[in-house]
Amino acid sequence: MFIHVELVQDSQTIIALIEYCTERDRNSSYYHILHNFFTIIFDSSKTIQTWGNLLDLLVPYAQYGLFASSDVSQAQTINVQKRFKPWYNNIFRHDIQCQQYRKYDEIDSSLCTCCHRPYKSSSCQWSISKAIAYTFDERYDYYMHDIHKCLAITKLGHVINEKWTSQKLNAYKQKQFIKKKNP
Numbered sequence: 362m363f364i365h366v367e368l369v370q371d372s373q374t375i376i377a378l379i380e381y382c383t384e385r386d387r388n389s390s391y392y393h394i395l396h397n398f399f400t401i402i403f404d405s406s407k408t409i410q411t412w413g414n415l416l417d418l419l420v421p422y423a424q425y426g427l428f429a430s431s432d433v434s435q436a437q438t439i440n441v442q443k444r445f446k447p448w449y450n451n452i453f454r455h456d457i458q459c460q461q462y463r464k465y466d467e468i469d470s471s472l473c474t475c476c477h478r479p480y481k482s483s484s485c486q487w488s489i490s491k492a493i494a495y496t497f498d499e500r501y502d503y504y505m506h507d508i509h510k511c512l513a514i515t516k517l518g519h520v521i522n523e524k525w526t527s528q529k530l531n532a533y534k535q536k537q538f539i540k541k542k543n544p
C-alpha cells in the first residue's frame with residue numbers, strides 16, 4: 362500500500378507518505394501506529410477531501426487490515442472532483458461565439474467550441490492536473506506527482522468552499538504572475 366495523506370491544519374499542513382507491506386510490517390509496531398493513524402483520520406469529527414469517491418479509492422486497501430470499509434464512512438467526506446465541475450462551469454462560461462452561449466453554462470456539451478472548456482460531455486469528469494491547469498494556469502506535469510496532487514485537492518477544495526468568483530480568481534492569478542516576474 363502506498364498512499365499520501367495531507368493533514369490540513371490552521372497554520373500549517375503536513376503531508377504523510379504512507380508505505381505499508383503486509384509481509385514486512387504486519388507484526389511490527391508500525392502496524393499499530395498506522396492502525397491508530399487511520400482510526401484518528403476516519404473519526405466523525407474529521408473532514409476528508411478527495412478527488413473521486415473516497416470509498417471507491419480506499420476499498421482496495423481494506424485488505425491490509427489497517428482499517429475496515431465501514432470505518433471509512435465514519436468521516437465526513439467531500440468529493441472535490443464532483444464539486445469542481447459546477448463551480449468551474451459557473452466561472453468559466455461559454456464564449457460569445459459558442460453555440461451554447463447563454464443557454465447552458467453549467468452543461469458540457471458536444472456543441473461547445475470553447476477551448477477553456479476541455480470536456481464536451483456531461484458524463485466526463487475532470488482530471489486533477491487539468492483542473493489545476495485550467496483554473497490557475499499552472500503547469501500540468503507538476504501536478505502528476507502524488508504530493509502535488511494532495512496540494513491541488515486542498516487548493517481546489519478551498520476555492521470551491523470559499524465560493525471564489527471570477528474576480529477573486531483573476532486577482533489571485535494576477536498576484537501570482539507578478540510574484541513570478543519579481544520573485
Ligand SMILES: [Zn+2]
Pocket residue numbers: 454455456459460461462472473474475478
Ligand atoms: Zn462553449
